[in-house]
Each structure stands twice: as structure tokens, then as C-alpha cells.
Amino acid sequence: MENRLPSIVNYQRATMTNTLSLFPTTYESSRERFRGYLPAIQKMWNKAALHQHVMSYDNSLTIDWIYSPAAEKNEKVLVFTTGEHGVECYVGSAMMHKFVEEYLPKLDPRTTGFLLVHAINPWGMKNHRRGNRDNIDLNRTFMLDPLFDSTFNPAYDRIHGFLNPPGKLTNTFFNNLAYLFSLLWHVSSMGMKNFRSALLLGQYRHPNGLYYGGRDMPEETRIIMDLYKLALHDYTQVLHLDMHTGYGPRYQMSLVNSALDNNPSNYFENRFNYPLVVAATADEFYAIRGDMIDYIYGLKQRDYPTRRLFATSFEFGTLGDTLFGLFQSPRVMIHENRAFWHGTSNEQVHAEAKRGFEELFNPSAADWKEKAVKDAERAFEGILNAEGYIQPSA
Numbered sequence: 001m002e003n004r005l006p007s008i009v010n011y012q013r014a015t016m017t018n019t020l021s022l023f024p025t026t027y028e029s030s031r032e033r034f035r036g037y038l039p040a041i042q043k044m045w046n047k048a049a050l051h052q053h054v055m056s057y058d059n060s061l062t063i064d065w066i067y068s069p070a071a072e073k074n075e076k077v078l079v080f081t082t083g084e085h086g087v088e089c090y091v092g093s094a095m096m097h098k099f100v101e102e103y104l105p106k107l108d109p110r111t112t113g114f115l116l117v118h119a120i121n122p123w124g125m126k127n128h129r130r131g132n133r134d135n136i137d138l139n140r141t142f143m144l145d146p147l148f149d150s151t152f153n154p155a156y157d158r159i160h161g162f163l164n165p166p167g168k169l170t171n172t173f174f175n176n177l178a179y180l181f182s183l184l185w186h187v188s189s190m191g192m193k194n195f196r197s198a199l200l201l202g203q204y205r206h207p208n209g210l211y212y213g214g215r216d217m218p219e220e221t222r223i224i225m226d227l228y229k230l231a232l233h234d235y236t237q238v239l240h241l242d243m244h245t246g247y248g249p250r251y252q253m254s255l256v257n258s259a260l261d262n263n264p265s266n267y268f269e270n271r272f273n274y275p276l277v278v279a280a281t282a283d284e285f286y287a288i289r290g291d292m293i294d295y296i297y298g299l300k301q302r303d304y305p306t307r308r309l310f311a312t313s314f315e316f317g318t319l320g321d322t323l324f325g326l327f328q329s330p331r332v333m334i335h336e337n338r339a340f341w342h343g344t345s346n347e348q349v350h351a352e353a354k355r356g357f358e359e360l361f362n363p364s365a366a367d368w369k370e371k372a373v374k375d376a377e378r379a380f381e382g383i384l385n386a387e388g389y390i391q392p393s394a
């Protein structure tokens, strides 16, 4: 008995280090690790290959993907995407690693192909920003008929001045107070629901603003759209898992389904044996224009109606969904965005703005990482079983 306790403690310590080491600290190390998956994967899927798209404006940045068809018959494909919002890829890459180590080997290579995408937005990952180099939120750019209508979401104009204060970011305390009063004023004059919708829906008119969708289709979007077309074209069944952070309760990852999936959220909670599923509607989560998951559903409905598709986002909550969290996340985004465009009065203010932003999308706490990985495992297990990609574990 005497030996028992220390060995359990050691074991716990070992798993703890293990979990923490899943989370990369740089874009380059994460990409290196991803590229290194190939040899092991090829032992099961000998046609697997690594592909890269070199970004047109910087050849040190690439979108990387590993694709393999099934060995005998292309029935099912598993699509796993990370880093549509660059800074969220540090968590996304950790989940990808877990998936590749523990779940990919359980798929059946004879009938199942896969597509793993590392850092849809490599510039954002490298520079710890959400948008791409042009401040474009890629999750506002996935439209079936690309129409960047600048008059869309006119309500954003009413809050633009509040979201984009001019001039350097100076004293954080003073700015927080000003933020709070301004927020209360906007929420009380517009209503919370309208405020959130104006903020989050996407806008195509203010290139320095939040949730900006751009004026043309970004190259990242074009590359990814082609990959989704290939998946729907070549397989009868597509399962797509997309990794995100920032929204929802801090210690319970949310599965966010497309509003275009007709089944209610509680149906999926039962089906996947997973406690928190929401649909991306104004009531359950928030509505978005140009959403990537909506795009793949739209593509299926329009061009591949006979395919079976389930696509969802893993949303790892960070600041929480209390009133505090809801007020806090726009504040952090406004400060970071202002520091980016206008600079800060000194290095300390800059560091504070960046730290707040990092905690919103890539939390540092070990207990958060532990729980996030546990939630992901439970969701992988539930979804892969329900969709017939793996057999129930004995």
C-alpha cells in the first residue's frame, strides 16, 4: 500500500505534463509537428500526402493539409480543420494532436479517407490575431454566392465609433470605465439582442473594425472551399470537425451546429452523449453571415443533395458566459484591435492588451487545458461512434 500513493501521484503528474505538452507555443513548432504526422499516418494510409499553400504575400507562411483517400472505396471522409481564427489555432492544434494520436488510428482505412488542415489562417496564428493579414474574419467570408455587400448589417455603423475609438490605447483603467459606460448606453438604447447581432453578424464596410468580412474572397477561403468541394464530391458521407475558442461556458466546450442542420440541439446531445450542443442561431448562440460550417451545408444542399453530412464547431469557452464574460470579451477585442491599428502609449499597456486577448482565445491555465482536452475526447468518442466512423470501445 505504501507504494501506491506516490505512483498515482506520479501518474497524475505524467498525464498532466502530457496534456500540457499538446499545446504548441509557436506557429512554426505547431506546423513542424503537424508535418511530422505523415510517416506514421502512411503506415495505415499509404496514399496519404502532405500539401501546402504558400501565402502569396509571405512565403514563410503556409496552409498545410494532409489528405488521403480510402484504400479500397471512398465511402466516408473525416475533415478536421483548425485555425480559421489564427490565434485559436494553439488550442486547435492541441486537439488535432489528440485526435491524430488516439482516434485517427481507429478509423477504417479501407473505406475512410481523411483531410486534416493545419492553420487555415497562418498569419493570424503567427501574429496572435483572430483575423488574417487584412483584418478579415475568415468566418464571415464563406458565402455560396460570394457577395460582399457593403450595405449589409447597417446597425454596425451605430456601434462602429464605440468599437473603434480613435487614437492610441492609453490608460487601461480609464478606458475600461469609458468602455463600460458606453456599452451600457448602447445596450440600453438598442437592446442586448440587437447589440450582439450588430456586433457579431459580420460587416463589410469598416476594414479596421471587428468581424470584418472583406471586399473580395480571401485566398485562405478559396483554398478551403476547394477542399470542401473535393470532400463532398468524392465521398458519400462527410464528417467535419472545426476547432474554435472564445465563446460559451469556461469549463464546458460547446458543440455549435449550423442553423442549416434541421435537428434540434437536444437530439444531438442524446445522440452524441455530450452535455452541451447549441445551434448557431440568434437564440442559442449567435447568427453569422459567411460562416464556414453554413457554407459546407449550403454546398451539400445545392450541389450534393444525396450526401450525408454532419459538420460542427468545437467552441472551447474561455471567459465564460456570465454577464461578466459577455461584457469582457468585446472589451478585450476592442482594446487589442485599437492597439493594433493605433498603437499604445507604452509597452505595459500594449502587453496588457495582448495578454487579455490571449486569455480570451488561448488561455494559459493548466486546469482549463486539462478540461478542454477531456471535453474534446468525450465529443470525439460520441460523434465518431454515432456517425459510424469508429466502433464503440469495449
Ligand SMILES: [Zn+2]
Pocket: 084, 085, 088, 243, 244, 245, 246
Ligand atoms: Zn473562432
